[in-house]
Structures are given as C-alpha cells and as structure tokens.
Amino acid sequence: MSVTAAKGFTAAGIAAGIKENGNPDLALVVNTGPRRAAAGVFTSNRVKAAPVLWSEQVLKSGQVSAVVLNSGGANACTGPKGFQDTHATAEKAAEVLGRGAIEVAVCSTGLIGVLLPMDKLLPGVETAAAALSEHGGEKAAIAIKTTDTVHKTAVVTKDGWTVGGMAKGAGMLAPGLATMLVVLTTDAVVESEVLDKALRAATRTTFDRVDSDGCMSTNDTVLLLASGAADVTPEYEEFAEAVRAVCDDLGQQLIRDAEGASKDIKVEVVNAASEDDAVEVGRSIARNNLLKCAVHGEDPNWGRVLSAIGTTKAAFEPDRLNVAINGVWVCKNGGVGEDREKVDMRYREVHIVADLAAGSETATIWTNDLTADYVHENSAYSS
Amino acid sequence: MSVTAAKGFTAAGIAAGIKENGNPDLALVVNTGPRRAAAGVFTSNRVKAAPVLWSEQVLKSGQVSAVVLNSGGANACTGPKGFQDTHATAEKAAEVLGRGAIEVAVCSTGLIGVLLPMDKLLPGVETAAAALSEHGGEKAAIAIKTTDTVHKTAVVTKDGWTVGGMAKGAGMLAPGLATMLVVLTTDAVVESEVLDKALRAATRTTFDRVDSDGCMSTNDTVLLLASGAADVTPEYEEFAEAVRAVCDDLGQQLIRDAEGASKDIKVEVVNAASEDDAVEVGRSIARNNLLKCAVHGEDPNWGRVLSAIGTTKAAFEPDRLNVAINGVWVCKNGGVGEDREKVDMRYREVHIVADLAAGSETATIWTNDLTADYVHENSAYSS
Structure with missing residues (x-):
C-alpha cells in the first residue's frame, strides 16, 4: 500500500538515529520506471526550508527518480549550511542509487532552526537504499511521522492503474515543526505537465482547505511521481479524480489526527x-x-x-x-x-x-x- | 476620574437588573456643556450591532449630549427589534435629560443574539439619570464590565484642560461578547472635525494595535466628547498627543486583563x-x-x-x-x-x-x- 501500491516503486523506512528516541526517521521512495515524470507543490510561505528550495529546483525538470524524506529535523532557517546538507543528501542518494542528484527530491520535517546530524543521515541513506522493497510503503509512511499519532496512507485503484500515497502531519499544527509532507505515486503513464495540472487541481480543493490553526509551515511539500509501469494512459478527468480522491482521503486523516483536537x-x-x-x-x-x-x-x-x-x-x-x-x-x-x-x-x-x-x-x-x-x-x- | 475627570461631564453607573447576578450593568455619561462636539470610531466588522448602527448615525452630526452604555447584552444580530430597542433607549435618555434623541449615543456589550430586557433597561436609564454626578466616572466604568477583572480608566491633565476616559474589554477576546467600549471626555474647546482627526490618529496606533486573538467584535465603539468647559483651545499636536496617551494607557490595560493570559x-x-x-x-x-x-x-x-x-x-x-x-x-x-x-x-x-x-x-x-x-x-x- 502507501507509495508502493502503484507498480514501479520501491520504498524503505529506517531509524537512522536522527531522532534521539530511536524511532524510524528516514524514508526513501524510488521510482524504478520505466518513466519518471513528476510534479510538486510546495508551501507558499516565503520563509522556505532548504529541502523545499532544493526540491523546487528538482521539479523544474519534471523528472524525479527518488525522494529522501527525514523526520527529526526540518532543516529550516539553517542558512547556507542547511542548503549544503540538503544537497549532500541528494548527492548521497544519487550515488547509492546510480541516478543524478538533480533527480532526487528531499523533504524534511521536525524542529526549525537546527542543523541535521549529517553523520547519521548520510549513512542512513545507504541503509535505506539497502532496505528498498516493493512492500516498503508502510515503513516509509511510519518513518516520516513527527507528532502524528498514526501513519497515513491512501490508495485508489482503477482499471489497470493505481494512485497511492502517504502523508505526515498532525493537522497543520505540529509544534516547532514543519507540518505536512505528502508523496503520491502512480503507475499510470502520465506526462509531468499533466501530473502538475492534476496535482494543483487536487491540492487546491483538499490540502489547501484543511486548516487546523491557520499556521503555515516552512516545509510543506506534496509530490506526485509517475512510473508508467502499468502501461496505461488514463483519461485526464479520471486520473485527476483519482489524485483528488487520494489527496482528500489523506487530508481527512490529517485533520482527524490534529494535535489536541476533540472535534x-x-x-x-x-x-x-x-x-x-x-x-x-x-x-x-x-x-x-x-x-x-x-x-x-x-x-x-x-x-x-x-x-x-x-x-x-x-x-x-x-x-x-x-x-x-x-x-x-x-x-x-x-x-x-x-x-x-x-x-x-x-x-x-x-x-x-x-x-x-x-x-x-x-x-x-x-x-x-x-x-x-x-x-x-x-x-x-x-x- | 474616568469620564468625569474633565469638567462639564456627569456620569453614573447602576444595577438595572440586565445582568442576572445583580452587578452594575448600566452607565450614563452626560455632557453638560457648554459645547457638545464629539467624534467616534466603530468596529470595521460588517456585522454590526444595533447600537453601533445607531451611534454611527448620531455621530454624523458631530454632536453628542449623552451616552448610554449597558453590559449584560450586546444587542447584536437581533434584527429590526434590536434596532428599535436601541432607538427606544436613546429616546428614553433624551426624554429624561431634556435633549434630542439624535444626540444620544448608545453602546452595548454582552451576549450576541439575545434581545435586551427593555423592561429593566428603560427604568434603569431613569435611575441612572437620577444618580448623575460629577464624581460618577468610576461607577460608570464599573458598570460596563463584562468578563473584565478590573475596571479601566485613564486621565491626562495638561495646562488647564484634561482628557480622561474609561474602557471595558478583556483583551479583544470576551467569549460570546462584544469586546471593547471606550468613552473619552475632554473639557478643552475642540470642534468635532478636530476631535475626529485626533481620535482616528490615536486609535490607529493604540487600540488598532492591540490584538489578543484576532477576533473582531460586532460592537467595538470609541467615543470622544468635548464639553469646552475649561474654555481653553489647545494646539492640535498637544491635544492629539493627550488623546493618544489616554488611548494607549487604556489599550495597555485591555491587554493586561486579557482572558486567561499569563504573558x-x-x-x-x-x-x-x-x-x-x-x-x-x-x-x-x-x-x-x-x-x-x-x-x-x-x-x-x-x-x-x-x-x-x-x-x-x-x-x-x-x-x-x-x-x-x-x-x-x-x-x-x-x-x-x-x-x-x-x-x-x-x-x-x-x-x-x-x-x-x-x-x-x-x-x-x-x-x-x-x-x-x-x-x-x-x-x-x-x-
């Protein structure tokens, strides 16, 4: 399920030691192809975390081979060193996976204003790569939790193709933390321009309308990756509706897990x-x-x-x-x-x-x- | 002190029975002249309480003879009957004081969506009128409290003239209530246009910059009445600064009394x-x-x-x-x-x-x- 429900994707979630309590804190999602089209939407906060600035650059090509996600640190408000750390994370994943660093998106969530422990994160990328599996979606979803009480996944399966995904976020209101990370995957054959259109349409009426405390994060990221492994090209409307349905499902899960909420x-x-x-x-x-x-x-x-x-x-x-x-x-x-x-x-x-x-x-x-x-x-x- | 610190004003605060607990709930402030220039600023909320709609009309003439204020009910979202009740309140005060109703401003604070008990309020106006005193400012300030833990007054005395006032408001955040009512008085000789200019300049940098929870009331009202009883016409800058100082003092008192606040x-x-x-x-x-x-x-x-x-x-x-x-x-x-x-x-x-x-x-x-x-x-x- 999760990001590995669609064919053409592997994932892993491991404990790299970024979180002091030893909980899982590093996830890796890899598009094994044959295609690697992608789209992304990011926080509209003008104070953007280093991984957002990096991933925005990655998405300009419309191609993503892999996503590295860590909890335990947002890498926000961390200056040039923070951006170097994000870059080094992408380089490490690219090296291990045999891809180009510019095709590796990075997402971080956790405390603002603290540098990531790169001595733990970089070896963690190697460990995660070794653990990649077509059944790793659940573990990846678990590894991106911060104050979330549950991990969040959703899947819609249509005639021969699938859209699945995972999310982290306790409402929009995780304390001291960046809030919402989402990775969606599909095995449908869809070009990046179409992915972008469908993703923007979906987030506009789902994640953008989930508002637990009006506080906007520095790290919000929603990615949609298409492997083409199902070898099916759906009609746009049907595809867009599937993406919307998965986003809506995950958005509802975010609200239901909002910190401290009783209603x-x-x-x-x-x-x-x-x-x-x-x-x-x-x-x-x-x-x-x-x-x-x-x-x-x-x-x-x-x-x-x-x-x-x-x-x-x-x-x-x-x-x-x-x-x-x-x-x-x-x-x-x-x-x-x-x-x-x-x-x-x-x-x-x-x-x-x-x-x-x-x-x-x-x-x-x-x-x-x-x-x-x-x-x-x-x-x-x-x- | 309070609204009777300046010469040419009398005030009273009594318990009319609007509040079920028997606490003071009706205040009357009267300008005994010789002049009766006035200015007012009101909530920018588009859902305005009946007394705000009425008092905005009163202020168009730039003349106010008296202000009736009640706690225990905001008279907001009460429809045509609510407006009739405000009008009847002004008529009653006018009758008792021998003035025109169109010179009587009305302010209400308390629960939204509930009609006022006019059978208690109208006799209360008579009782308050009988209790009017040049020393009544303190009692008036007490009668407009809702969830306020203390009553709020401030005075600035200059060379031969005075600006004083009273405020109610527990931050900007009284529950179910309208929040901020302020009446300022001066015995300086100032025309209504100048009062308006000074009051808008003062509120822009004081009350408008006190923001405890971002919630805007339906009843906020700030009035400034000038009796001219001191027979002194101050320089504009000096007068405006005195008005600003009183507003700033009262604004600080509002924040310090904000509900539940510890900082x-x-x-x-x-x-x-x-x-x-x-x-x-x-x-x-x-x-x-x-x-x-x-x-x-x-x-x-x-x-x-x-x-x-x-x-x-x-x-x-x-x-x-x-x-x-x-x-x-x-x-x-x-x-x-x-x-x-x-x-x-x-x-x-x-x-x-x-x-x-x-x-x-x-x-x-x-x-x-x-x-x-x-x-x-x-x-x-x-x-």
Whole structure:
C-alpha cells in the first residue's frame, strides 16, 4: 500500500538515529520506471526550508527518480549550511542509487532552526537504499511521522492503474515543526505537465482547505511521481479524480489526527457569489479561535460565525445570513433562528453551514476545535 | 476620574437588573456643556450591532449630549427589534435629560443574539439619570464590565484642560461578547472635525494595535466628547498627543486583563519598508497560535516568528531577517543567532523584535499568550 501500491516503486523506512528516541526517521521512495515524470507543490510561505528550495529546483525538470524524506529535523532557517546538507543528501542518494542528484527530491520535517546530524543521515541513506522493497510503503509512511499519532496512507485503484500515497502531519499544527509532507505515486503513464495540472487541481480543493490553526509551515511539500509501469494512459478527468480522491482521503486523516483536537469541524459555505468568496469566508470561520473554543465546549455559538463572516470582503448582506449547526438553522436572516437547544454536538464531527444568500458557489474548509491539550502540547514542546 | 475627570461631564453607573447576578450593568455619561462636539470610531466588522448602527448615525452630526452604555447584552444580530430597542433607549435618555434623541449615543456589550430586557433597561436609564454626578466616572466604568477583572480608566491633565476616559474589554477576546467600549471626555474647546482627526490618529496606533486573538467584535465603539468647559483651545499636536496617551494607557490595560493570559507580548517590527508592512508583519506574528503557545511555555521559539513573517506580503529577504526575544538576538540573517538559553522569559512581559532589514519604518502590536485558561473560559461560557 502507501507509495508502493502503484507498480514501479520501491520504498524503505529506517531509524537512522536522527531522532534521539530511536524511532524510524528516514524514508526513501524510488521510482524504478520505466518513466519518471513528476510534479510538486510546495508551501507558499516565503520563509522556505532548504529541502523545499532544493526540491523546487528538482521539479523544474519534471523528472524525479527518488525522494529522501527525514523526520527529526526540518532543516529550516539553517542558512547556507542547511542548503549544503540538503544537497549532500541528494548527492548521497544519487550515488547509492546510480541516478543524478538533480533527480532526487528531499523533504524534511521536525524542529526549525537546527542543523541535521549529517553523520547519521548520510549513512542512513545507504541503509535505506539497502532496505528498498516493493512492500516498503508502510515503513516509509511510519518513518516520516513527527507528532502524528498514526501513519497515513491512501490508495485508489482503477482499471489497470493505481494512485497511492502517504502523508505526515498532525493537522497543520505540529509544534516547532514543519507540518505536512505528502508523496503520491502512480503507475499510470502520465506526462509531468499533466501530473502538475492534476496535482494543483487536487491540492487546491483538499490540502489547501484543511486548516487546523491557520499556521503555515516552512516545509510543506506534496509530490506526485509517475512510473508508467502499468502501461496505461488514463483519461485526464479520471486520473485527476483519482489524485483528488487520494489527496482528500489523506487530508481527512490529517485533520482527524490534529494535535489536541476533540472535534473535527466541517465548515461549508453555500450560496456565495464566487468560489473565492466561499473559501475566504470558510477560512475566516475556521480560524476563529473563539468559535473553535465554543465548539470544544459543545456550544452552538452562531454569533461567532457571524462575527467571522463580518471580517471578510465577501459579497453578503448581514440581515440575509443564515447559519446551521449540525442541521439546526440557529441563525436566520442575521438574527435568532431555530432553538439552539435542539443542536446536538456530542459527536466528534461538527457540521457548520454558512449560507451567504449571495449566489450559488460553495466551498468546504475542514478544521478542528481549540483545546487545552493543544495549548499544552504546543507550550510544553521545546523548540 | 474616568469620564468625569474633565469638567462639564456627569456620569453614573447602576444595577438595572440586565445582568442576572445583580452587578452594575448600566452607565450614563452626560455632557453638560457648554459645547457638545464629539467624534467616534466603530468596529470595521460588517456585522454590526444595533447600537453601533445607531451611534454611527448620531455621530454624523458631530454632536453628542449623552451616552448610554449597558453590559449584560450586546444587542447584536437581533434584527429590526434590536434596532428599535436601541432607538427606544436613546429616546428614553433624551426624554429624561431634556435633549434630542439624535444626540444620544448608545453602546452595548454582552451576549450576541439575545434581545435586551427593555423592561429593566428603560427604568434603569431613569435611575441612572437620577444618580448623575460629577464624581460618577468610576461607577460608570464599573458598570460596563463584562468578563473584565478590573475596571479601566485613564486621565491626562495638561495646562488647564484634561482628557480622561474609561474602557471595558478583556483583551479583544470576551467569549460570546462584544469586546471593547471606550468613552473619552475632554473639557478643552475642540470642534468635532478636530476631535475626529485626533481620535482616528490615536486609535490607529493604540487600540488598532492591540490584538489578543484576532477576533473582531460586532460592537467595538470609541467615543470622544468635548464639553469646552475649561474654555481653553489647545494646539492640535498637544491635544492629539493627550488623546493618544489616554488611548494607549487604556489599550495597555485591555491587554493586561486579557482572558486567561499569563504573558503580555510586545511585538515590535523594525526596519520595515513601510509602516503598513510593519503592521502587517506585527499582526501576523501576534496572531500566530503556535507562537502564543510557545510564549506561554516560556520557549523562545523564533522559528515561529519567521514562519509568521513568511506568510505576509511585506518587503524582506528571508536570509536577512533578525529576531530578538527579550533582548537576545536568537535569529540572525534568517538562521541561528545567539544562544537561546540566554533568553529569560520568566516575567509577564515578553518583548519580541522582528527586524525586516528592509527600510526604516516601525510598528508595535500588543498581544498575549494562548493558554489553557483561555480555552476553558471560552469553551465553558454559554452563549
């Protein structure tokens, strides 16, 4: 499963000693071909970690032979030495695998502002290469965990071809850490331009709409590698939908594992004048700390939803807004609606619908509640 | 003191029974003249409470004779009935005081989405009017408290004239509540246009730069009333500075009383290309939940500061950024700087300096840490 569900890929996950506790911390994913088309999307944070700067260069050719991923250190804000370390990591993998370094993407996750222990990482690349297997996807997914409580994989199999993948991330909110790394693989025959189009379309409506605490990482990376080993060229729409489905599945797993969270909140904005308006409003609601606390307390506080909508530039009239919480329209026409006592918030999933009454566009943002556990995890953690 | 420190004002604060616990909940501030110039600034939230919509109309004339303020209910998201209630409140005060209703501003704070108990509020206006006193400023300040642990007043006295005021607000983050109400008074002779200019200049660099949780209220109101009773017309610069000093003092009191907070955080952005850049960066840092948790844990996590800066559009180069926490430059040129062990974060005030190395402009945003107490207060509270 995971990144080795598709044919033409091997993977490994090992403990290189980067993490002091001895847990697995180094993963290697190799495209054994026959093709090696690839696409990637990266954090839009302008403070980018060294491996992001490197991998962006790698992806310019549209070709990736291998991906080295480490947990235990983000290699972010580490200056020229940090970039040299990423480069050396790619060189080592290239040497061991007999490929060109410019075809080796690198992803790192862990503490910001700390150099990686290269004396452990480089030998680890050799160990991982020796452990490569067509069944190594699960171990690779385990080796990239940081504060994740579970490893995350997803697979969609179509008629003769497959899209699979792995992700790490505890919501978008790992403390002191970079947050989200994803490697997707497929054995379909797809050119890099098409991979890029499908990947951007998929991430725009999945990972980009998972927002647990509004904090953007320096290391977020999503890669899609195509081996062509299935010798099938799918229709674009079918392929794009498979990629979207895998991204959506992994995105849901990220939210469900959000640090300290006790509720998963689905914020659905309907009847917006534009999709951009719907996303802006959804994000504003999803980032409202007071609402997130209220949901934690199982309080259907629709006033918080209206306050959040009011801070946006979206098209709406305040006295036409409607809000439903778990199916009860507690706010109608900007005022008191159905009896809030009818709202049942005992279960983990909470569904908020914000009706802007301004058009016909919609968007859904996933977030989670704000809890004392989140504060504890993120204040006790030493960077 | 408070709003009655300046000559030409009377005030009262009484318990009208709006709050179920019997605490003071109704304040009245009256300008006894001889002049009654006024200015106001209001929340930029597009979902505005009824008293904000009413008071914005009142301020268009530049004349205010009296302000009625109630705690125990925000009268926000209450539809046409809510607006009628605000209007009736102004009418009642006008009748009792012998003024025109259009000269009576109204401010409300408390729960959103609940109608005010007018059967208690209107008699309360009469009771408050009967209690008006030149020494009533303190009681008025007490009557507008919601989750505030202390009442907030400030006074600046110059050569023959005074600016004083009162504020309510527990940070910007009162749960289920509207947050910030401020009434300032002066006995200087100042026209409404000049009051408006001075007030906007003052709030832009004081209240607008106090940001405890990024959540914007539906009821924020800051009023400045001038009685002219001192018969002194100050120079504009001196007057504006006095107004700014009172606003700054009250703003600091708001942050120090922020719900659940254990640290006051001064985010100072220096060497920005523009003041707008400095404010954008300061706000991004101040709203970063992960940084706020780290500060709570006394962890000088400068990586969080860089991540927050990286999400802005401000002019900067990542490898030229510098960050100091409590005087220690823990980040230099975008990477590791001085030893983070040198940072002493035991005290309540934490000072973060972000050096963008892109110009010479500066701005300071005040915020506080994110704590489990904040979550408890805001999840246990029933809207």
